[in-house]
Amino acid sequence: xxxxxxxxxxxxxxxxxxxxxxxxxxxxxxxxxxxxxxxxxxxxxxxxxxxxxxxxxxxxxxxxxxxxxxxxxxxxxxxxxxxxxxxxxxxxxxxxxxxxxxxxxxxxxxxxxxxxxxxxxxxxxxxxxxxxxxxxxxxxxxxxxxxxxxxxxxxxxxxxxxxxxxxxxxxxxxxxxxxxxxxxxxxxxxxxxxxxxxxxxxxxxxxxxxxxxxxxxxxxxxxxxxxxxxxxxxxxxxxxxxxxxxxxxxxxxxxxxxxxxxxxxxxxxxxxxxxxxxxxxxxxxxxxxxxxxxxxxxxxxxxxxxxxxxxxxxxxxxxxxxxxxxxxxxxxxxxxxxxxxxxxxxxxxxxxxxxxxxxxxxxxxxxxxxxxxxxxxxxxxxxxxxxxxxxxxxxxxxxxxxxxxxxxxxxxxxxxxxxxxxxxxxxxxxxxxxxxxxxxxxxxxxxxxxxxxxxxxxxxxxxxxxxxxxxxxxxxxxxxxxxxx
Amino acid sequence: xxxxxxxxxxxxxxxxxxxxxxxxxxxxxxxxxxxxxxxxxxxxxxxxxxxxxxxxxxxxxxxxxxxxxxxxxxxxxxxxxxxxxxxxxxxxxxxxx
Numbered sequence: 001x002x003x004x005x006x007x008x009x010x011x012x013x014x015x016x017x018x019x020x021x022x023x024x025x026x027x028x029x030x031x032x033x034x035x036x037x038x039x040x041x042x043x044x045x046x047x048x049x050x051x052x053x054x055x056x057x058x059x060x061x062x063x064x065x066x067x068x069x070x071x072x073x074x075x076x077x078x079x080x081x082x083x084x085x086x087x088x089x090x091x092x093x094x095x096x097x098x099x100x101x102x103x104x105x106x107x108x109x110x111x112x113x114x115x116x117x118x119x120x121x122x123x124x125x126x127x128x129x130x131x132x133x134x135x136x137x138x139x140x141x142x143x144x145x146x147x148x149x150x151x152x153x154x155x156x157x158x159x160x161x162x163x164x165x166x167x168x169x170x171x172x173x174x175x176x177x178x179x180x181x182x183x184x185x186x187x188x189x190x191x192x193x194x195x196x197x198x199x200x201x202x203x204x205x206x207x208x209x210x211x212x213x214x215x216x217x218x219x220x221x222x223x224x225x226x227x228x229x230x231x232x233x234x235x236x237x238x239x240x241x242x243x244x245x246x247x248x249x250x251x252x253x254x255x256x257x258x259x260x261x262x263x264x265x266x267x268x269x270x271x272x273x274x275x276x277x278x279x280x281x282x283x284x285x286x287x288x289x290x291x292x293x294x295x296x297x298x299x300x301x302x303x304x305x306x307x308x309x310x311x312x313x314x315x316x317x318x319x320x321x322x323x324x325x326x327x328x329x330x331x332x333x334x335x336x337x338x339x340x341x342x343x344x345x346x347x348x349x350x351x352x353x354x355x356x357x358x359x360x361x362x363x364x365x366x367x368x369x370x371x372x373x374x375x376x377x378x379x380x381x382x383x384x385x386x387x388x389x390x391x392x393x394x395x396x397x398x399x400x401x402x403x404x405x406x407x408x409x410x411x412x413x414x415x416x417x418x419x420x421x422x423x424x425x426x427x428x429x430x431x432x433x434x435x436x437x438x439x440x441x442x443x444x445x446x447x448x449x450x451x452x453x454x455x456x457x458x459x460x461x462x463x464x465x466x467x468x469x470x471x472x473x474x475x476x477x478x479x480x481x482x483x484x485x
Numbered sequence: 486x487x488x489x490x491x492x493x494x495x496x497x498x499x500x501x502x503x504x505x506x507x508x509x510x511x512x513x514x515x516x517x518x519x520x521x522x523x524x525x526x527x528x529x530x531x532x533x534x535x536x537x538x539x540x541x542x543x544x545x546x547x548x549x550x551x552x553x554x555x556x557x558x559x560x561x562x563x564x565x566x567x568x569x570x571x572x573x574x575x576x577x578x579x580x581x582x
Contacts, residue, residue: 338577352501360498376533414519418523
């Protein structure tokens with residue numbers, strides 16, 4: 001028999017209004033499924049007690065918006081008051097935040113139910129979620145494969161239909177890339193669209209929180225809740241928040257769509273190219289113009305990203321010193337030794353490597369020739385994108401160069417995690433919104449495509465995504481290996 | 486690819502305030518060199534403009550009103566401190582350094 005949790009949010013909402021279903025009943029299903037799917041290792045902390053207590057409180061009030069009483073999973077780098085937030089690191093293994101991130105305040109106000117904190121790459125640094133201190137999450141489509149990362153736990157949770165919604169964060173593809181590997185919809189909104197207050201910073205000029213969901217419509221619903229200006233985040237935009245579902249279901253016929261040529265070059269595998277070309281044909285058949293466009297410096301985007309992301313990371317992670325919060329070594333006789341040993345013992349391999357490279361790049365002898373140069377080229381890259389949007393409504397590209405691969409495959413190569421993100425990094429560099437849509441399969445593993453929009457054009461992206469979602473009509477339940485449906 | 490020298494790795498580790506063992510130094514000599522080699526590809530780019538993009542945010546910074554709001558309580562500040570003594574956070578002796 002179907003479970004209530006597998007119904008669409010609109011159907012759940014209708015049942016809530018008719019009083020045929022309660023949030024507690026829905027949570028019973030979620031926690032049963034969490035238990036059943038524990039091999040996925042997608043949760044770091046399960047918030048059973050808090051979720052039931054929130055549900056009981058909701059049941060004392062009238063049903064409100066569409067997301068009232070809907071369970072949600074939160075990436076473990078978004079702080080939650082009195083709920084452990086680890087960033088998947090030994091450094092924050094016992095960290096108990098004393099405030100809620102702005103996105104958490106918003107979803108609580110809307111009546112969503114937080115059921116747990118999700119596994120991820122340590123401090124969001126990685127492309128497979130294997131750098132987690134708590135062990136890697138597994139891909140629901142095949143348990144010996146990676147989920148992608150860094151929001152791998154959030155992706156696995158939604159793909160396995162444990163919760164309909166999750167929040168992730170995306171610094172260089174960390175929402176879209178795992179969404180592609182697990183067959184879900186993942187949106188990195190325009191930089192500034194969603195407040196970063198309470199997101200534990202990795203690279204502040206690139207980080208953005210976004211929704212990870214089963215469907216395009218449900219993704220837009222969640223963005224409606226979390227978007228908006230926040231005086232606690234200096235970089236959050238005052239751009240008005242429209243209804244992101246407004247254009248969903250509207251016909252797509254005369255769009256001008258560009259494909260950045262480097263993003264379909266020989267870096268892309270045949271299996272992904274095949275899925276992508278199918279989408280291009282579909283768009284053309286339906287009366288849209290699709291053509292190649294050159295965007296400057298995409299070939300060097302990964303190197304530019306490394307300079308900016310690792311530079312900012314080294315600065316942001318300087319706060320972890322073992323004094324005010326987090327792990328502290330037991331083995332130090334001086335303050336210097338305390339810093340160095342705490343950081344050596346508290347951070348994992350990938351994080352240490354990135355902090356070291358970033359510290360070197362920002363040192364006085366190198367800052368000008370690396371960091372300043374990267375920021376200048378970044379400015380040119382953004383201008384080149386904005387120029388393309390004068391001609392095209394949207395850009396499309398594959399999300400990943402391959403489908404998901406086996407756990408452990410890339411662990412010895414320090415460059416692999418960056419190369420996995422070669423197609424997703426440019427949107428972060430330019431601050432553009434970009435969304436992963438599941439678009440096909442190869443050997444029973446999902447493959448996604450990416451829709452990139454001009455700044456603040458999320459509603460148009462959702463329009464195209466929902467059109468393709470309907471036309472492609474993929475069976476994405478394969479990621480569910482619970483067997484009761 | 487040329488490996489970094491032991492001294493270079495030690496210098497970078499010191500900048501990052503990360504203690505490294507002899508064994509780790511040998512690993513970093515290779516892995517950091519690989520990363521720097523890739524990063525050096527940015528030197529292939531010429532003819533770019535000098536304007537720097539620090540952030541994609543194009544809006545003027547808006548300052549909030551300078552009003553006293555909620556403040557952290559003492560027990561909240563101390564909640565996550567790994568070592569504390571009464572209402573103080575404890576650190577190793579530093580005056581003799």
